[in-house]
Amino acid sequence: MRSIVIGGGIAGLLAARVLAERGPVTIVERDPGGGARRGVPQGRHLHGLLDGGREIVEELHPGFTADLVAAGALTAEPLVHTRWYLHGRRLHPTGTGMRSVLASRPLLEDVLRRRTDAAVRTGTAAGLELDAGRVRGLLLADGEVLPADLVVDASGRASRLPDWLAELGLARPREDRVDVDLGYATRTFRRHPHHLGGDLNALVSTVPRSRGGGAMAIEGDRWLVTLAGLLGDHPPTDDAGFRAFAASLPAGPVGEIVAEAEPLDDAVPYRFRGSRHRRYDLLPCLPEGLVVLGDAVCSLNPLYAQGMTLAAQQVKALHAWDGRRARDLHRTIGRLCATAWEIATRADLALPEVHGSRPLPARVLDGYVSRVQRVAHADPVVARALIRVANLADPAAALLAPEILRRVLRPGADHPVAHEERTGVPA
Template sequence: MSSLVGNRAVVLGGSMAGLLAARVLADGYAEVLVVDRDRLSGVTTARRGVPQGRHVHGLLARGQQILEELFPGFTEGAVAAGVPTGDLGELRWFFNGARLQPARTGLICVSAARPVLESHVRARVAALPNVTFLEEHDIAGLVATPDRGRVTGARVRPHDGEEVTIEADLVVDTTGRGSRTPVWLEEFGYERPAEEKVKINLTYTTRHFRLRDESILNGDLSINPVSTPSHPRGAFFSRIEDGRCVVSLTGVLGDSAPADPEGYMDFVKSLPVPDIYDVIKDAEPLDDPVSFRYPASVRRHYERLTRFPDGLLVMGDAACSFNPVYGQGMTVAALESLTLRTHLRKGTEPRPLDFFRDISAVIDVPWNVSAGGDLSFPEVEGERPLMVRFMNAYMARVQNAMSRDGLATRTFMRVAGLVDPPQALMSPGMILRALLKGGRPRPAASPRWAESRTESSISGDVRISGRS
């Protein structure tokens, strides 16, 4: 960037969206200050401010590509630090209880625990000479001009001190789904943004393990029986750094895996395939199960507002919080950071409503994927226009076709990774595969496994389907 846009930008929130915003802002502002209520420096474990950090996280392929663009050598550095990687299409995926045919996609899956991945990004951002972290500070509110037409800074409070005001040319809210910007707007005399919600009532229950013999994985990086209407209970198993593995069990519509060791393993036995149970039944547990509840996906439509104060932007989960099973959050934040970079390269301060319209276009595709996928569960409340019903029926056939056809798997994974456009799933070749190979999925589990599932897990399947 040939000239600076402003003197100081303040980023509220130091998670992935905030870090990526700071990286881009560092090219356009003389000083970038990142404020967070947690301690950040040297932290590689889950933080209080990121409770979902204890659970399996997915960095989609497009997210990995953007990290590599913003931080050259990022993936190589993560691998050197012991983070496993693999091809997205060669993981052990299951949809509707059937294993997908593996396929090489050319897309890299970076299998790191969320706090570790975040720490690698944070280290690269912290190395920028004009970026400073203000740790262990609560965010009290915004400061504006007397006419409330421009935000001029933020009020923050150290945990052991008095409130102070930080002046800024630009404030970026990346505080997550608990963002208070809608409240602040109302206090300043503006309308709150309209909200769209899809209530999935998801629970993650996670435990870490160390395998006694990694050969049981046959070289696989990840095992993922994905939750679907026909098989609502799901799980994500990943090899991560330091020779550890993590298993996140997913329950939807109020179902959840117990947080006691015995109940946890009973839930694993209730999964539609035995693969995860076979891997962890003799593994060494490294901690107790811990749960995280995610009631609903929430999209805040800032782009629909007609008035908004200058000097304030909203990004990441503060703008749109996705059902985490789709692994979209970090990648959408990365895409939004590129949108911010495009606005900054115009040489002027980003105009909020223009910025919101542009990130709305970024959000549209992943939101349609996750919201539409959740609406395939009959019990999820929400309107189902004809196009949503059609796409859910078509995607069910695509998923079934993937159990027989590796090319279908490759196409799907490149779209799900936000690398290829959704139109790739509607090409003549894919439509033909869905029609010819999209009948009943090829069974993945033996009848003996299905019969061996505990009575409690079977009754749980009935309960979550709404027919108890």
């Protein structure tokens, strides 16, 4: 089977790895090469690979984590050497049994690219060639047609596949949207071992306000500091504005790094209008020999850091697919996207200004999750459960396990200040 993958980002590189088991693979990429690429403008910003995603990539590429470490990346156990602040307070430090890898997005991609055998063809995909309802090839912008038995669209959020289907007289997928008008600004700083008392990552979540930020230790003794603001409250990129925004966050560590550490570059912006899920899983007829993966099918609010992990989950489904009915695979991908969509958009819909439906059961569950977050400031067992779910290492249902329910619903459990006064555990 000859496969063509459109796009050599995270989804495309992983897909090429599994398709290589079935025959020759060509990646068509408009912006090949390494490092920070123009084709992936989000790559300059903080990219946390959730542990659930790292484990899948490690299964596909045994030794992936070790390669990253050899290239200068750091690893850390979440909540042991990384901190997470929600509602302005720090989650209780505790062992979580996970291993996060901390690296820039260009390094993640470079390590994957070195491990991918596929041929890379520089070019811009511009359409599909069909014959009797089957994909037979990929049309490039220069007019050339590359023959293929399978075309995988992994061209990211800006995928033009819906237009190509319409040009062929086929239906476009429905697009679900939740708009958040999120702005990012990112800058790197020199890292010294004493910063943050030796901890390697600090995330200050937007909850319950619309601002947040993160500082991640990356290769080259650097901090990658990303500031974020929802609903048009975008962080400035000029020096004074960036510092003032960092200082305004509801918890201190990101602001401390920005105030103390030496900046290595100017801040770069990114604007993200909202989450999108193109419902290829609901299309009654999609050509055989066509698969859509990654941001091309579902692009989520990046604050929840799920995108690369969702892409890895989809590629795992591609690996398990028997190659017969594309519809079966898209239904599986649709289910994976629905779970991630629920996590990202439900948190966004907690902000009254965000448009979208809020059914009563969802609101009840939101109230419970908000209490879980507050209890996790003082209860290490709940903190561990929460961060494992947030890393997609455990399913969300783990937060409803009897032991967690008991701890979360205990009267007064969500008043961490009283707990800290008793125990002296720092906030």
